[in-house]
Amino acid sequence: MTAAAIFIWAVVAVLAVFVWRRAGTAGLTGAGRDALGTGRMLAFRLPFALLAASFLVQVVPVAALSHVIGPASGLLGIVLAGLIGGLLPGGPMTSFPIAIVFLQGGAGIPQMVALIAGWSVFALHRMLAYEAPIMGWRFVGLRLASCAVLPVLAGLIAEAILLAFGLGDLQLL
């Protein structure tokens, strides 16, 4: 957690230097204003999103679902996890907190990779709210057809990575 925080703020510092060298103080205040604008938009939504995710995992049978996509569930578990991921509601605000609960509930790592990939690629909410209105349904259809196998591939590659590095029994949480 702290290593990640240090890394991120280091990235912020490096980018800030680049922007400062190109656009000076005006560039920095502009970037800050952008960040503040998005932040203000999230300030109200995010707490409610986290609350909803937290309540949801109390109601949804996560334990049973986690078992279905456990480390021993293999290819079938990977396929199911990709589908579950595609059905996770909302943006990263709600889906990542739900993903944590799956991981804590005993889901396997390749299955979790497929779940996140499934959510990333299919994200129903995003498709309805942004992609279809902007790009049209024909494009959406072509994109879905092209991306359908990606979550399964992601899960299988993750399994291969775990095997290759001898991490078969890696515990994350």
Place this chain on the structure above:
Amino acid sequence: MKLARTDLVFMGLAIGTGTLCYLRRGGEAVLSSAAEAGILFLQILPQLAAGLLIGGLVTRLVSREKVAAMLGGSSGIRRLLVATLAGALTPGGPFTSFPMVYALWIAGADAGALITFIASWSLLGFNRLIVWELPLLGVEFTAIRFLACLPLPIVAGLIARWMTRFAVLRLDRPAE
């Protein structure tokens, strides 16, 4: 404070799921869930702030015109590699990325490059990785997931190109 419709949706979601939680699990479960959500909120706050700043800074460095110029061609695997890189570096939510994809489409990018871009933005997006995945799921998981997904945008782009050879799936460039 002005409330957007999305805000009300999230508020409604929280109230709805909270009520369901109370009915099924009782008041204690509601309180402990709320406390958990509060702790999570405090934990992600510093990273979230950093992620927002990164989004603001990157948009000062990479212009939309520049990206369109790089992806404006049609074929070749190099375009797909560029699309992967551009997608991974594009900050912000779908409200910024899809208008950008549409602009690329009009500018002349082919279906393969567009789909590679979207797949890369959603699977490899640096911004979301930093703001959400690293703090919530940890460095090990994030590294494994990122590596496993690294080649996939190209795969999606190649599949899309192959599919558009069939008349049913051919895409016409939108009229400007």
